[in-house]
Amino acid sequence: MAWWRSCCLGVAVLFVLGFNRGCPLPVQAKESWGYVDVREGAHMFWWLYTANNSSFENLPLIMWLQGGPGGSSCGFGNFEEIGPLDTDLKPRETSWVRAASVLFVDNPVGTGYSYTDSPDALTKDVAMVAADMMVLLRQFFSEKSEFQGIPFYIFSESYGGKMAAAISAELIKAIQKGSIKCNFAGVALGDSWISPLDSVLTWGPYLYSTSLLDDYGLKEVMQAAKTVQQLVEKGQYENATKWWANTESVVEQNTNGVNFYNILTQDDSDLVKSTVGEHGYLSSLKRHIRPLHRHSLAQLMNGPIRKKLGIIPKSVTWGGQAEAVFVNMAGDFMKPVIDIVDQLLAAGVNVTIYNGQLDLIVDTMGQEMWVKKLKWDGLQAFNQMKWTALEDPAAAKQTGAFFKIYKNFAFYWILKAGHMIPSDQAQMALRMMKMVTLQA
Structure with missing residues (x-):
């Protein structure tokens, strides 16, 4: 079966999008999309926006990977963060498509519009995720040969960073073997789940330092976190995932429901409230998967966008398999991939870490801890460097970030941003992307 079987637009088609809740909205963009059958019974959806520039060959290609696992890049990353249109289908002034071609992939299979014919085809770990992505990228660069020589970057968020690291390692091998032809230029790991335990163990100290825990609460959170640590050290990863969710419940109860994605906001939705000891992964699914498929976004993706795309099977609901994706990855969820980042650095790959100051789920303290490992x-030499301040593009004479770069490793501390940096600090995120891709 041809991989391009479902694509409804050619490479160079210029079209006008007019789905603004029934009100025509002219947005010129060069787009294409389709499915790749990465395995028998496993179908992965991708959506490409060619850069809004007459000479896209001079701009990079970025693949964006969402977190979860089970969060949709083609939905959340596209319409909530960096795509050319927002959820009201109005042009986004800070879209990354202004400075790069952007490839969104609903990954792993079962996420977003991607789907499997049976639950058995869902992925179990990042190795399987990476293997699937190699099939997609092999076909993508083969069919779209005009992108083979363009610098290709993988940008990611949350669990997407863990997958991005594993995908990058496999991509290097594929390029060396000649099975994939592309100009891989680097990977950027945003608020990424690289070392889950380092994140969990720093939740307490971070919240305490920001006056969101008292002494009693700090003790409770640390006790729960130590249980997660013990399970990880014993290799009981699925139980560690359950206790990770339990630890989050302890945090919620001691902080009056702090938002794990931005500590300065509070979400009082019933979707994210849970009780300590809640069965299985239900509490974590409420907190981290369902908000990525909020009702308004689901209406958009299962309504006008689905109609526009024209290729989504009738049996597939956008995000319908998301929770199953998370549950199937539960045994891999708490495993670290620091060693993979080390492999990338040793291989000369440009690796960038960027993190939001107000993020809790992947707090900056935890990121700094695993980097030191x-x-x-x-x-x-990197640790001995002094960081450099960056002015906030949205606020003159205000610091928006700090950064350090040594050889092929960079770290960006993004201020006034939570877990979803492009949502919280869109202009700063765009500037950071341009710096990483050597445009600034």
Whole structure:
């Protein structure tokens, strides 16, 4: 079966999108989309926006990977963060498509518009995720050969960063073997689940330092986190995932429902409230998967966007398999991939870490802890460097971020942003992307 079997637009088609709740909205963009059958019974959806520039060949290609696992890049990343249109289908001034071609992929299979014919085809770990992505990228660069020489970057968010690291490692091998032809230029890991335990163990201290926990609460949170640590150290990863969810419930009860995605906001929705000891992964699914498929976004994706795309099977509901995706990855969820980041650095891959100051689920303290565990030979020199301030593009004379770069490793501390940096600090995120892709 041809991989391009479901694509409804050619490479160079210029069209006008007019789905603004029935009100025509002219947005010129060069787009294409389709499915790749990555395995028998496993169908992955992708959506490409070619850069809004007459000479896209001079701009990078970025693949965006969402978190979860089970969060939709083609939905959330596209319409909530960096795509050319927002959820009201109005032009986004800070769209990354202004400075790059952007490839959204609903990954792993079962996420967003991607689907499997049976639950058995869902992925179990990042190795399986990476193998599937190699099939998609092989076909993508083969069919769209005009992108083979363009610098290709993988940008990610949350669990998407863990997948991005594993995908990058496999991509290097594929390029060396000649099975994929592309100009891989680097990977950027945003608020990424690289070392889950380092995140969990720093929740307490971070919240305490920001006056969101008292001494009693700190003790309770740390006790729960230590249980997660013990399970991880014993290799009981699925139980560790359950206790990770339980620890989040302890945090919620001691902070009066802090928002794990931005500590300065509070979500009083019933979807994110849970009780300690709630069965299985229900509490974590409420907090981290369902908000990525909020009702308004689901209406958009299962309504006008589905109609526009014209290729989504009738049996597939956008996000319908998301919770199953998370549950199937539960045994892999708490495993670290610091060693993979080390492999990338040793191979000379450009690796960027960027993190939001107000993020809790992947707090910056935890990110800094695992970075210090790297065996990379440039780590000592990197640690001795002084960071550089960046002015906030949205507020003159205000600091918007700090960064450090040494050889092929970079770290960006993004201020006034939570877990979804492009949503919270859109202009700063765009500037950071341009710096990473050597446009600024």
